[in-house]
Amino acid sequence: MKRLFYNLKITFKNKELIFWTFAFPIILITLFYAAFSNITAADNYTAPKIVAIENENSKLLPVYKQIFEKVDALDVSFENNFDETKQKLEKEDIIGIITFEDDMSFPKLIIEKNGTSQTIVQNIMTEIELSIRSGKQFDEVKIKNTYERNQEMAMIEYFSLLAMACLYGAMIGTKSLDKSLANMTASGKRIAVSAISKAKIVLVSLVTSYITQLIGLALLFLHILFILKIDFGPELPGVIGLTAVGALAGLALGTFVSAAFRVKEDTKDGITTGFTMLCCFFSGMMGPSMKFVIDSAVPFLNKINPAALLTDGYYSLTNFGAGERFWTDVILLLVFSGVISIISVKILRRQKYDNL
């Protein structure tokens, strides 16, 4: 217990490590939230509120009124007073204002900020204009797909960020185990000649790392739930459980990097960060289309990519509940963690130093 306490103290006093594993995911998720502020996992979609200003001289206003009645994706009301409506926009009571010019001029959309809802409104207005110009029947399904696809893309990026936070725990695992390896640090050399078995040293290191990681993820979730006020709905326990499994995968990855690579500490950090980012890239963090490309072209890759498994796990859980797809992701994550942990232990047990 004493060594566990000291190990935790050593880990928590490493400011650089704490920044990258605790603060960085919180900052990044806050930025993501700012960009996709209307999207939450539980509340799939809330139609953006917009106000259309009446204009008796507009010949297109009646056409648009008919279309708006069919479009569930928008919550449109009609007002006469532009100034009062503008105040509502400034107070953020509404997302945008649509103004109609005389005769056949197409309406203009006025928005104050950039965001997902604003993008959705813009897309729908464009679709409506195109359908009127082409003289074709307005396609409601296409409109629905537009916003659902936007939502899906945002959710994948959002979930892959959670996956990144889990896998960043690899850094804690690597640093913690490195402190106990004779070829990495002077203190590791001292620990290696002590009367403690290697198994105990590794176990304490793993427990320390996992506790640290769970504390970091708990802070991230507190931030998500109480500061950003994102509601995961009834699947919250499942999301937390999947995160704990993801943390385990991150820890196993960190242990593997520490055990398998006989390189300097900085190089190990580079390997850990690089691998994590690559996994997150393939899982859709830098552009959700990548996930679809990998899913269709090399599906096996996303079955062994812990970030992709986590992203898919969150997505399937929040959209379809804890079904077969979710549990497959969980099992594959556990298999990934188990396999690389066994490899790490075997490497550590065989490890003898030719030089120090």
Place this chain on the structure above:
Amino acid sequence: MAEKVIEVKKLTKKYKELTAVDHLSFDVEKGEILGLLGPNGSGKSTTINSILSLLTFDEGDIKIFGEEMTPDALEIKRRIGVVFQDVAVFEELTVWENVNYFCSLYISDKATCEKYTEEAIKLVGLGDFKKFLPKKLSGGLLRRLNIACGIAHKPKLIFLDEPTVAVDPQSRNNILEGIKKLRDNGATIVYTTHYMEEVEILCDRVIILDHGKIVASGTNDSLKDLAKIKEKITVETRGISKKFQDEIKKLKDVVSVKSGRDTLVVNYSDTRKNLAELVNLLEKNKIKYEKIYSERPTLNDVFLELTGKDLRD
């Protein structure tokens, strides 16, 4: 016959083409301080790391306390303390916590561990710095902390690998005093250094290593007896002519005469009335000098004579 704490037989360690330790054999007896002396790269640290099972080695047998030393020999390790050349402490823990942490790797009882921690801190004179973080300590104090971390669990066998490198004179004296106390408390000590003065002060027996081989071994006095030079007389003077130097060389038992800018060193192969004879010769030739003194050869002289190199090369 004294109990053997360490038995090393034909230890050989190679790094590709380089043989760092070459068929090295030696014993360490209970209660002695053995000095491993040699220049950088002579194989001192490799020998210690091999004995501690930190390194694999190519040939040889190593026994500690009569048992074969392996990485899993935890009961043997429990009785060993190591102070490495590199300071091995955690920057994030205070002085007290560092000593307590490393002591806890050997002592499971909390109260005993805390008692030993206090005693180790007292032994190295860090009582006023218990709550300091290592980065707040001077180089000398940090070295003392390094020692405290290695010996807090009261080991019976202690390896000290160049513990006084880059240490101020005050801390050096404190460290050397601490090591003497450890020996007085019954510990067997293996001390590696390239400072011959420390070896002369501390060690009961010395092994001189070069290129991974034992060049000479024995007590300080027996090693000095190995040297051809038995007495060294230094004259602090200026402007000694070549002719006068040749005259000195004709004196009995003179091995060599070395002339520096302000000194003249005369080496003798025997200790007779050399000093008086040289003083008479200087006065007879009306040569003025500031000081003249006689010394026994140092271990450095012995090393120089045996290997042709200075210990600090």
